[in-house]
Amino acid sequence: MQKTILIVDDSATIRKLVRLVIESMGHHTIEASDGLEALSILTHTRLDMLITNLNMPNLDGFQLIQQVRKKYHKQNLPILILSSEEEPEIVERGFNAGANVYLYKPLIPWQLRQEMNKIFTQAKLGRD
Amino acid sequence: MILSKQNHEDDITKQHLNAIRQAKSTIEKQNALQDLLQCYGEDSAALLVTLLEDRDDEIRSIAFHGLSLVPSEKSAVLLATFLAHTDLHVRNLVAELLVQYKAMAVPALLRCLSNPNKKVRKFAIDILGLIGDLTVTPELAILLDKEQEPIVQVAIAEALGNLRAAEAVELLMRHIDSCPGMAPVVIDALGKINTQKSIGFLLEVLQRNDFYLSLFSLEALSNAFYPEIIDTLVERYKRIHPELKTNFFKTLCSIYQKLDPPPASKINFYRFKDDILKILKETENIQVFSSIFNSLPDDFIIKMFVQVLELLNHQNQDINYFVIERLKRLDKTEILIKLDQYLDSISARGHLALLNLIGDCDLVCAENILKKLGNSPIPEIRRVVAEVASVFNGAEFDYILIQLANDSVQLVRESAYLALSDRAYYDLIPIFEKGLESQVHSIFQVSLHTLARLSPGLLYNHLEKWLSVNDGERLLMFLSYMPENFFLSKPFLKTLLEHVNMKIRMYAIHAFETISEEVVQDWIAAGQEDKHPDVRLVALRAQIRQNAARAKVAISRALDDQDCRIQEVALEATKQLCLTEMLPQIYSLLGSSDRKVQLKAVQVIQELGGAKGITKARERLYNYGENADNIISLATDQNLFSVLNPDEAQ
Secondary structure (H helix, E strand, O other): OOOEEEEEOOOHHHHHHHHHHHHHOOOEEEEEOOHHHHHHHHHHOOOOEEEEOOOOOOOOHHHHHHHHHHHOOOOOOOEEEEEOOOOHHHHHHHHHHOOOEEEEOOOOHHHHHHHHHHHHHHHHHHHO | OHHHHHHHHHHHHHHHHHHHHHOOOHHHHHHHHHHHHHHHHHHHHHHHHHHOOOOOHHHHHHHHHHHHHOOOHHHHHHHHHHHHOOOHHHHHHHHHHHHHHHHHHHHHHHHHOOOOOHHHHHHHHHHHHHHOOHHHHHHHHHHHHHOOOHHHHHHHHHHHHHOOOHHHHHHHHHOOOOOOOHHHHHHHHHHHHOOHHHHHHHHHHHHHOOHHHHHHHHHHHOOOOOOOHHHHHHHHHHHOOHHHHHHHHHHHHHHHHHOOOOOOOOOOHHHHHHHHHHHHHHOOOHHHHHHHHOOOOHHHHHHOHHHHHHHHHOOOHHHHHHHHHHHHOOOHHHHHHHHHHHHHHOOHHHHHHHHOOOOOOOHHHHHHHHHHHHOOOOHHHHHHHHHHHOOOOOHHHHHHHHHHHOOOOHHHHHHHHHHHHHHOOHHHHHHHHHHOOOOOHHHHHHHHHHHHHHOHHHHHHHHHHHHHOOOHHHHHHHHHHOOOOOOOOHHHHHHHHOOOOHHHHHHHHHHHOOOOOHHHHHHHHHHHHOOOHHHHHHHHHHHHHHOHHHHHHHHHHHHOOOOHHHHHHHHHHHHHOOOHHHHHHHHHHOOOOOHHHHHHHHHHHHHHHHHHHHHHHHHHHHHOOOOHHHHHHHHHOHHHHHHHOHHHHO
């Protein structure tokens, strides 16, 4: 079944590469270049997953995730962080904010596909 | 002495910073910032940078604003030291400022390339890529050759792509496999740089048979505009992963579209017909569909006409209309002749889309298709046929419309009648006469107006018939929709104004109130003697609206009416027209058993009679045994009155 995935990254290159990977899986994507734009999309679009960078202008990834979870009450929306930040404390902060998966940049396409499939399988099992 | 001067300057600096920090409002903070900028000019940067770390978001925002006003190489050096900051927010503000500083930030950023912290190197490279200064290419190239950190290598490749650095093509080609995750970014960069060499390399990557590298290469190749690559790309087709066929054709078509003029013989699309049509049939993605379908040459569409028509059966309505838009670019008449033969192979959805194609095309083609679709089992199609047929003239189209005017579905009939009303030939009179028998108001209205134009005598006959059989429903519909320029003879007017049906009398007064003839106005005025209060009310309103002289008499009569609604309307009219001569009648209304009439009367008395009037009203109210003060205060208290009489207040 086709899913809708929001990709949030200030790098147009990363957004494009992630989009291509996701589209090759048969899913639909929406793009946002920062957290604020992502929130405005989130309010009027039904999403199946959020993939976000951390380091972004206006509203960073941590703030975005926190708002998605607390302000928008989207507890079940799978959130995947794709970031170049490798420090354990930042990774932990990402999970504490509400992320489900943390992937390091550079983007490894098969890795992204694998993690997304895992999330969707878990979500399906949860529903069944 | 020198020391004390330094101390004094430090004090001033502290004062300025504290002024910004301690300001209570945004305006105060902005004013303090202005003072700082005026006092220190470019040197303010050193102070403002420290404020970027402040806990207060507003202070940080003020500092950001201030720093954006003093761009300099010196400021950039200060800002660049913050690229290693642990607070993401601070780092992002710094990055944004450095991008704004453009060329002034470049020297500071280049110095960061030798920073031992890989994050600083990465952020500096990202910012250089965004600034877009091509002169940094050599430094980035040198760094790529010696850089060990994947995250920095990838950042360099991305920046070189963003810079469109043609001189870096070979370097990028060499580094495609330098580290995990490098290849996708290098491929994207080579596509952006878009030289013959970079594009040639991307075509080689396609031969690696790696799914993702082929996927990214096909996307990167879609930027290309070199006709000579088409043959090589077509050759690669047989080795393309089956799941990437859509991407392949999207790229091929994208390149083809960029060639100006497109070399018709350059790509033999017919060779790929099965795959192309399969993709077009199956895709749900309108962008994929449009980029491929739009590139297909006319001769391909004509050769594959039946299969192209089948695309109209697609579930996605946008795709249906996209097909139609593409077909419109061909010779419409030729298309419609072909269409006629294959109409049965198209679904209802496709038929609807097709009707969009018929407009200014050849009459003969349109006639056959509209005839067939006019018999469609789908009412919506028949309705649109009526709409489309309305633009064509000729007996054949009249025939189609007459047929649809007799349709079993109301919406279809309405559409057909509307279309026929524009034609209004004498031959069509019978259909409009039939329309006068319709229960559907829109059909009745269209028929009424068309007949009034074509044959008023005939309309009189119908009116006589309705009167003779006492068809109240038709008479009411007639009075509701009576055409403006249709004049009834006086006997007709009188008959309707005196009709036994109360509603007809009401509608007749309303319909005829604009007739200024004295005798008709007398008949309308007689409505005030009607036994039914609704008729009397309509008659009063008609007279107030139409004739000021008659209004006085009508109002005076209405003030004596027994019906409270009529009295209220008369009171309001008295006030509006300032009829002080009515005051004696109004005083007597103070004895009304209806509280709303009483209150309204007090209001009018206050308006027309002033304080004297109110004194007199108070006396009268006492005489009627009422609590005069209470009623007067209720009526004259505007707020309370509006609560009690919301309609009146409005």
